[in-house]
Amino acid sequence: xxxxxxxxxxxxxxxxxxxxxxxxxxxxxxxxxxxxxxxxxxxxxxxxxxxxxxxxxxxxxxxxxxxxxxxxxxxxxxxxxxxxxxxxxxxxxxxxxxxxxxxxxxxxxxxxxxxxxxxxxxxxxxxxxxxxxxxxxxxxxxxxxxxxxxxxxxxxxxxxxxxxxxxxxxxxxxxxxxxxxxxxxxxxxxxxxxxxxxxxxxxxxxxxxxxxxxxxxxxxxxxxxxxxxxxxxxxxxxxxxxxxxxxxxxxxxxxxxxxxxxxxxxxxxxxxxxxxxxxxxxxxxxxxxxxxxxxxxxxxxxxxxxxxxxxxxxxxxxxxxxxxxxxxxxxxxxxxxxxxxxxxxxxxxxxxxxxxxxxxxxxxxxxxxxxxxxxxxxxxxxxxxxxxxxxxxxxxxxxxxxxxxxxxxxxxxxxxxxxxxxxxxxxxxxxxxxxxxxxxxxxxxxxxxxxxxxxxxxxxxxxxxxxxxxxxxxxxxxxxxxxxxxxxxxxxxxxxxxxxxxx
Amino acid sequence: xxxxxxxxxxxxxxxxxxxxxxxxxxxxxxxxxxxxxxxxxxxxxxxxxxxxxxxxxxxxxxxxxxxxxxxxxxxxxxxxxxxxxxxxxxxxxxxxxxxxxxxxxxxxxxxxxxxxxxxxxxxxxxxxxxxxxxxxxxxxxxxxxxxxxxxxxxxxxxxxxxxxxxxxxxxxxxxxxxxxxxxxxxxxxxxxxxxxxxxxxxxxxxxxxxxxxxxxxxxxxxxxxxxxxxxxxxxxxxxxxxxxxxxxxxxxxxxxxxxxxxxxxxxxxxxxxxxxxxxxxxxxxxxxxxxxxxxxxxxxxxxxxxxxxxxxxxxxxxxxxxxxxxxxxxxxxxxxxxxxxxxxxxxxxxxxxxxxxxxxxxxxxxxxxxxxxxxx
Numbered sequence: 083x084x085x086x087x088x089x090x091x092x093x094x095x096x097x098x099x100x101x102x103x104x105x106x107x108x109x110x111x112x113x114x115x116x117x118x119x120x121x122x123x124x125x126x127x128x129x130x131x132x133x134x135x136x137x138x139x140x141x142x143x144x145x146x147x148x149x150x151x152x153x154x155x156x157x158x159x160x161x162x163x164x165x166x167x168x169x170x171x172x173x174x175x176x177x178x179x180x181x182x183x184x185x186x187x188x189x190x191x192x193x194x195x196x197x198x199x200x201x202x203x204x205x206x207x208x209x210x211x212x213x214x215x216x217x218x219x220x221x222x223x224x225x226x227x228x229x230x231x232x233x234x235x236x237x238x239x240x241x242x243x244x245x246x247x248x249x250x251x252x253x254x255x256x257x258x259x260x261x262x263x264x265x266x267x268x269x270x271x272x273x274x275x276x277x278x279x280x281x282x283x284x285x286x287x288x289x290x291x292x293x294x295x296x297x298x299x300x301x302x303x304x305x306x307x308x309x310x311x312x313x314x315x316x317x318x319x320x321x322x323x324x325x326x327x328x329x330x331x332x333x334x335x336x337x338x339x340x341x342x343x344x345x346x347x348x349x350x351x352x353x354x355x356x357x358x359x360x361x362x363x364x365x366x367x368x369x370x371x372x373x374x375x376x377x378x379x380x381x382x383x384x385x386x387x388x389x390x391x392x393x394x395x396x397x398x399x400x401x402x403x404x405x406x407x408x409x410x411x412x413x414x415x416x417x418x419x420x421x422x423x424x425x426x427x428x429x430x431x432x433x434x435x436x437x438x439x440x441x442x443x444x445x446x447x448x449x450x451x452x453x454x455x456x457x458x459x460x461x462x463x464x465x466x467x468x469x470x471x472x473x474x475x476x477x478x479x480x481x482x483x484x485x486x487x488x489x490x491x492x493x494x495x496x497x498x499x500x501x502x503x504x505x506x507x508x509x510x511x512x513x514x515x516x517x518x519x520x521x522x523x524x525x526x527x528x529x530x531x532x533x534x535x536x537x538x539x540x541x542x543x544x545x546x547x548x549x550x551x552x553x554x555x556x557x558x559x560x561x562x563x564x565x566x567x568x569x570x571x572x573x574x575x576x577x578x579x580x581x582x583x584x585x
Numbered sequence: 586x587x588x589x590x591x592x593x594x595x596x597x598x599x600x601x602x603x604x605x606x607x608x609x610x611x612x613x614x615x616x617x618x619x620x621x622x623x624x625x626x627x628x629x630x631x632x633x634x635x636x637x638x639x640x641x642x643x644x645x646x647x648x649x650x651x652x653x654x655x656x657x658x659x660x661x662x663x664x665x666x667x668x669x670x671x672x673x674x675x676x677x678x679x680x681x682x683x684x685x686x687x688x689x690x691x692x693x694x695x696x697x698x699x700x701x702x703x704x705x706x707x708x709x710x711x712x713x714x715x716x717x718x719x720x721x722x723x724x725x726x727x728x729x730x731x732x733x734x735x736x737x738x739x740x741x742x743x744x745x746x747x748x749x750x751x752x753x754x755x756x757x758x759x760x761x762x763x764x765x766x767x768x769x770x771x772x773x774x775x776x777x778x779x780x781x782x783x784x785x786x787x788x789x790x791x792x793x794x795x796x797x798x799x800x801x802x803x804x805x806x807x808x809x810x811x812x813x814x815x816x817x818x819x820x821x822x823x824x825x826x827x828x829x830x831x832x833x834x835x836x837x838x839x840x841x842x843x844x845x846x847x848x849x850x851x852x853x854x855x856x857x858x859x860x861x862x863x864x865x866x867x868x869x870x871x872x873x874x875x876x877x878x879x880x881x882x883x884x885x886x887x888x889x890x891x892x893x894x895x896x897x898x899x900x901x902x903x904x905x906x907x908x909x910x911x912x913x914x915x916x917x918x919x920x921x922x923x924x925x926x927x928x929x930x931x932x933x934x935x936x937x938x939x940x941x942x943x944x945x946x947x948x949x950x951x952x953x954x955x956x957x958x959x960x961x
Contacts, residue, residue, distance in 0.1 A: 094902070123732065164890075176731065250775060264843075287740070365815075382831075384830065405834040406833065407830065407831055407832065408833025409833075410833075411833060417831070419831055421827075422829045424825070424828065425825075425827050425828050425830075425831045426828065426831070427828060428824045428825045428828050428829075429819050431820075431822070431824065436818065439821065439828060439831075439832045440831065440833055441831035442814060442817055442832070443833075448814045452813050452814045452815055453812060453814070454812060454813065454814055454817060456812075482899060521623045
């Protein structure tokens with residue numbers, strides 16, 4: 083790709099970007115949200131046309147007007163959000179749009195044979211007859227890769243492939259990608275996670291503000307150099323970024339023996355008890371899907387448990403009269419939900435409407451008689467945006483138009499603005515770039531230092547280790563163990579996550 | 586990321602240019618059809634516009650039709666903002682009319698118009714809301730889809746109306762299935778009368794003061810949706826139910842609120858048609874206006890201002906079409922219906938067909954402009 087430029091209105095998404103990828107290598111593309119990585123890949127995959135510049139694939143200049151053409155050129159893309167039809171089987175998903183025969187049973191036989199050969203060759207194992215909705219995330223991703231390869235992809239673009247994977251699944255994915263590379267497939271990996279780049283890639287391109295700022299083989303760079311190139315200044319992640327540690331005070335939240343089963347009677351929480359003190363950050367670690375989401379829902383009042391009790395300040399709640407989200411806010415409990423798209427924001431709302439969500443009943447945002455004060459709401463939003471460095475700093479912009487990191491900062495700003503005594507945070511930096519991670523971590527620590535109790539649920543061990551003063555590990559809906567941060571290591575936490583009991 | 590070309594039309598293009606392009610496409614196709622049956626499309630369209638807007642009487646008729654569509658269009662839009670698709674405007678309008686009519690028949694001889702008419706409005710909105718409350722409650726507490734239940738409620742409303750008219754309200758000896766005439770006090774003053782009081786001469790048409798009620802409803806809905814906290818909560822539930830729950834908003838309450846509001850709006854059709862024109866309760870005074878409301882809301886993008894414009898468009902089609910059928914007998918009501926169908930097709934179902942082309946055109950002109958400036 084040579085001197086690619088693309089402009090959206092006033093935003094220059096790509097400025098004279100030149101990207102050269104050697105065949106048969108894994109090439110990493112990193113950059114903060116909004117740096118232009120996704121735009122560049124979308125141009126390569128034919129979603130957008132470049133305003134200027136040219137593309138060559140395997141030495142031939144090409145024009146790519148749509149994904150159909152990209153596929154014909156041997157370019158395949160695995161999106162961050164999978165493009166699969168959930169009720170259809172894995173086999174049918176691969177076949178969809180590329181049926182080799184008009185009679186489906188014949189077509190299935192042909193596709194199955196080719197896929198089995200492909201799976202043997204690449205080591206990508208997928209159960210072909212299981213409906214996609216019943217496949218775990220890691221297997222769905224393998225299916226997406228298989229789908230691209232089946233369509234003849236020699237260049238594979240992976241957009242944030244590990245965002246949804248557990249550490250084990252990530253490791254397995256990397257093995258697969260290395261095998262694909264050794265077979266001659268070219269892999270383009272878009273990610274935020276620099277560790278992955280260092281572990282997997284042969285070469286790396288760093289983008290910032292639409293331009294390439296670093297382009298070198300992996301052997302010529304380091305984690306710190308990449309981080310610096312990406313953010314444009316030195317960044318400091320991890321514990322040594324702060325010196326003060328916890329000064330635990332009074333108990334602000336206490337949960338006793340919470341138990342919850344889902345609609346099918348499968349237990350999601352088993353006898354979960356925890357205590358949050360003023361002035362501490364408690365981390366909840368665990369492989370995702372082991373009850374962390376349910377714990378957040380129960381503690382924030384989104385869902386009532388079947389058994390157990392909760393004390394929040396002086397108020398006490400039993401399952402029959404559980405906390406509700408509105409009451410939680412009046413009691414000084416704020417919640418940054420795991421899924422900001424589904425819960426944290428109303429995506430079609432303007433930023434100023436999303437920025438008061440949950441606090442829209444406060445008298446400063448509306449009169450007692452029910453009239454809103456849009457001017458006050460916009461003003462408050464502008465202040466939040468300035469305080470949390472949300473970009474673009476435009477309260478009138480639709481919530482969906484902000485990048486993931488900026489959406490997360492807006493949600494965090496909103497919850498912090500209420501000065502909560504207890505803050506529950508789910509996946510504080512999922513899909514957030516490294517500069518914003520540093521910022522968000524600093525803000526969470528500041529809230530702790532101001533006497534707040536913070537509960538952080540994260541599937542990133544690094545994050546737990548960087549933030550928490552005390553770590554709870556969840557496994558199969560229960561608390562598998564609790565460790566003070568001094569006794570935490572990735573190995574120790576990993577053992578608890580894998581089901582061993584604390585000694 | 587979707588597999589479609591992402592569209593980023595500026596607001597003005599989205600709200601003004603695109604609907605006009607759609608309308609033009611519909612008229613173009615209609616023109617072909619008209620030419621196909623051997624008539625001059627230009628003559629037809631000019632007669633249609635003449636009929637709808639060419640005279641004070643024409644304008645009055647157009648406004649009279651539009652009044653009903655504003656009520657039913659708003660009834661669809663309010664529910665839509667709460668994430669609900671209200672197909673029940675028809676039944677809610679019938680029941681609202683029934684409510685107004687019962688008040689008119691029961692109290693018409695005893696109360697002055699100044700008291701009676703507001704009471705009829707109240708009864709109409711209450712009856713429409715009550716009729717909408719049943720599907721709303723089923724949706725809120727039982728999860729029965731409101732599309733299905735409102736359609737079913739339409740049939741029940743129609744049956745209830747028939748039963749009451751045939752067995753209870755019809756005057757013995759009268760062959761027509763209709764109630765006795767409303768007393769004078771229950772007549773919504775016509776615009777002809779009202780302007781007459783002010784000394785202004787205006788042709789006598791069905792246009793009555795319900796048009797002011799419609800204007801108030803438009804303003805009220807706009808205020809509710811965008812100026813009141815309850816409207817904020819409603820839209821939050823409609824766009825993102827999970828986010829609304831997280832924000833401490835009770836979705837059930839919002840479902841009830843939006844459907845009750847929708848029913849009340851549809852219930853006002855009776856004021857325009859019964860109190861304003863027919864002056865009695867009859868069987869089919871709604872004549873599909875509830876369903877036309879869906880098209881009106883769709884074309885008006887569920888926005889009160891858009892709904893006013895779409896209602897005027899449909900009002901003009903009704904009135905201009907009637908005039909056209911009168912002027913050219915070969916151009917029957919069915920042709921008018923065809924024309925309406927094409928407009929619904931292009932502005933509603935195919936509303937986004939022209940969008941990619943328009944987006945490309947805008948992008949092209951934007952690129953061409955700086956280049957031209959550089960040259961000049």
